[in-house]
Amino acid sequence: MEVVSSSHERLDRRSLAMHRLIADKIRAEPKLFEIASQNIERWSHMPGRNAALLAAWSRLLEQGIPAALAVATEDSERARELRQSTPFAGVLSPRERWSFLRQWNATNSNT
Numbered sequence: 059m060e061v062v063s064s065s066h067e068r069l070d071r072r073s074l075a076m077h078r079l080i081a082d083k084i085r086a087e088p089k090l091f092e093i094a095s096q097n098i099e100r101w102s103h104m105p106g107r108n109a110a111l112l113a114a115w116s117r118l119l120e121q122g123i124p125a126a127l128a129v130a131t132e133d134s135e136r137a138r139e140l141r142q143s144t145p146f147a148g149v150l151s152p153r154e155r156w157s158f159l160r161q162w163n164a165t166n167s168n169t
Contacts, residue, residue, distance in 0.1 A: 077146065085127070095119050097145040097147055107143075
């Protein structure tokens with residue numbers, strides 16, 4: 059099972075790196091933070107979403123940009139779990155996201 063574990067760890071590292079990029083973009087353009095609240099609102103009406111994670115993100119977003127981004131970019135078990143249901147989808151443009159993924163894959167292909 060080590061392959062699964064290392065694959066999962068790689069995905070966690072990639073998610074953390076992507077959230078750090080998202081946090082930098084939101085800090086530069088704070089109005090983008092609204093996307094997360096809009097996503098939570100929309101997703102809360104969709105079946106199959108994890109209500110507990112949405113509620114946790116909602117509480118974090120209510121605390122403001124610094125608190126929410128601190129958790130989004132934290133290297134902890136709690137943050138890893140929350141990032142699996144990130145409300146920050148859409149902050150990066152498709153081009154930014156694909157650029158990040160290409161660069162990530164190029165520099166982390168052996169890890």
